[in-house]
Amino acid sequence: MDTRDPMDRLSSAYSTSVDPETQQRHIAEVSAAIRTAPAVPVPAGFGLRRRLAAAVAAIFIVAPAGMAIAAEDAVPGDVLYPVKEITERVRSYVGNDVKATHRVEEVERLVFLRAPSHAVERAVERAESATVLLPDSGELRLRLELARERLQQQDEERQEPAGDGSGDGRQESGSNAETTGPGSGPGTTEPSGSNGSSEQSQERPGATTGTTLGQGRADQGSGDASGPMSGPGEASPTTAPRNSGESSQS
Amino acid sequence: MNGIRTRSETAFATAYRYTSDPLASFANGMVHDARFAEDAVQQAFLELVQSAPRIKGDGRSLRAWLFRSVRFTCLDELRRRSRRPEQLSAEVPEVGVEPDLPPGFDVDPDLSAAMAQLTPHQRTILVLKHVVGMDGNEIAEVVGGNRVSVYAANRRAEQRLRTLLDGTTEDGG
Numbered sequence: 001m002d003t004r005d006p007m008d009r010l011s012s013a014y015s016t017s018v019d020p021e022t023q024q025r026h027i028a029e030v031s032a033a034i035r036t037a038p039a040v041p042v043p044a045g046f047g048l049r050r051r052l053a054a055a056v057a058a059i060f061i062v063a064p065a066g067m068a069i070a071a072e073d074a075v076p077g078d079v080l081y082p083v084k085e086i087t088e089r090v091r092s093y094v095g096n097d098v099k100a101t102h103r104v105e106e107v108e109r110l111v112f113l114r115a116p117s118h119a120v121e122r123a124v125e126r127a128e129s130a131t132v133l134l135p136d137s138g139e140l141r142l143r144l145e146l147a148r149e150r151l152q153q154q155d156e157e158r159q160e161p162a163g164d165g166s167g168d169g170r171q172e173s174g175s176n177a178e179t180t181g182p183g184s185g186p187g188t189t190e191p192s193g194s195n196g197s198s199e200q201s202q203e204r205p206g207a208t209t210g211t212t213l214g215q216g217r218a219d220q221g222s223g224d225a226s227g228p229m230s231g232p233g234e235a236s237p238t239t240a241p242r243n244s245g246e247s248s249q250s
Numbered sequence: 251m252n253g254i255r256t257r258s259e260t261a262f263a264t265a266y267r268y269t270s271d272p273l274a275s276f277a278n279g280m281v282h283d284a285r286f287a288e289d290a291v292q293q294a295f296l297e298l299v300q301s302a303p304r305i306k307g308d309g310r311s312l313r314a315w316l317f318r319s320v321r322f323t324c325l326d327e328l329r330r331r332s333r334r335p336e337q338l339s340a341e342v343p344e345v346g347v348e349p350d351l352p353p354g355f356d357v358d359p360d361l362s363a364a365m366a367q368l369t370p371h372q373r374t375i376l377v378l379k380h381v382v383g384m385d386g387n388e389i390a391e392v393v394g395g396n397r398v399s400v401y402a403a404n405r406r407a408e409q410r411l412r413t414l415l416d417g418t419t420e421d422g423g
Contacts, residue, residue, distance in 0.1 A: 006361065006415050007408065010380040013358040014279035016287055018270045026292045027266055031259045033299045 075106050075115070076123060097134055103127035104140045107147045111154070120151055251309055254302050266295055269313060272382045273320050279377030280324035280370070281331075282362055290327075294319035314391040317382075321374060321392060328370055364414035372407035379404055 068087045071080035091098045107127045110120045127144050131137040253261025270291050277287035294316050378384045386397040
């Protein structure tokens with residue numbers, strides 16, 4: 001019997017060579033197949049698969065990012081408002097004032113857009129409930145207060161349907177912002193300033209000067225170049241706030 | 251390799267001349283049928299025509315691709331033959347040994363009987379290593395897995411083959 005190593009026997013038993021005739025026939029058939037094969041374009045350089053991946057990435061990364069940015073200005077009722085709520089929930093993990101700021105901004109925006117009063121009122125309610133939770137929401141409360149005053153004025157304008165156009169009304173609201181504008185100076189420093197600003201307009205003609213009012217006037221004086229020059233006479237309470245308000249607006 | 255991707259006829263002819271014998275040996279070792287082995291080689295090259303533009307890598311990976319193609323053709327053929335037992339010869343139940351072997355083809359009957367009792371995977375590795383002369387990495391490219399798993403499988407297959415042959419002959423040494 002066979003005494004060679006089995007692995008050597010494997011080689012000798014199965015080594016096969018295709019005879020030249022068959023080779024020629026095979027090569028001819030392969031050539032024929034090449035000629036009839038459908039042309040497959042080879043994607044050059046930037047491969048097809050990579051291009052596909054880029055497109056998918058664009059859809060799943062760029063689009064949501066753009067949507068989130070676009071949703072920043074959304075107010076309740078907008079198409080993108082749910083997106084804003086989602087981003088808000090995520091961002092509230094970082095800072096807890098995002099929610100309240102958004103709510104107040106929405107009220108301001110709705111007032112600016114002259115939205116129907118029931119929508120604005122609902123937004124004001126939500127803004128109040130959001131600012132209550134914050135420890136230091138003085139500025140936000142003040143902004144909310146201002147927006148609410150504007151809203152009242154708008155309501156009054158609506159109630160008296162006089163012949164004056166909308167341009168006139170805007171002028172009215174502008175002047176209102178001037179009178180309440182100086183109040184925001186002290187308001188930013190102390191949270192109780194919102195009450196003081198509303199009382200300011202009534203108290204100003206009188207000679208009585210509260211502590212908050214005095215602070216406000218001192219701020220305006222430092223802002224104004226002519227403040228120290230003019231004495232603490234009776235003319236400054238009426239003129240100084242006007243000037244400073246206009247300068248801050250422009 | 252670029253000639254293969256762009257389906258150059260001369261490149262295909264060259265690749266065929268270089269690889270047809272090892273491929274045919276491999277297929278013959280798997281199915282034990284020289285005529286089928288030639289068909290399997292031809293089949294592999296016709297498939298290559300279709301998928302040439304998608305093959306990546308160098309000539310080495312082209313070689314591995316061709317062996318993989320032949321391997322699948324052989325495994326299909328083995329499955330097909332095992333489903334039709336009337337084609338099988340009596341002493342080899344799993345794999346068919348063609349009763350009418352081509353004249354001049356020197357067969358080792360004991361060896362083929364023993365080989366027929368190995369699993370197709372064991373046979374693949376033994377044939378690729380000892381008939382085609384591939385190293386562990388090349389075999390791993392064809393059958394999958396890595397060099398280590400191929401070595402382990404090869405050792406088991408060699409042991410099994412030796413024991414099977416010892417049953418029929420004296421110690422092979």
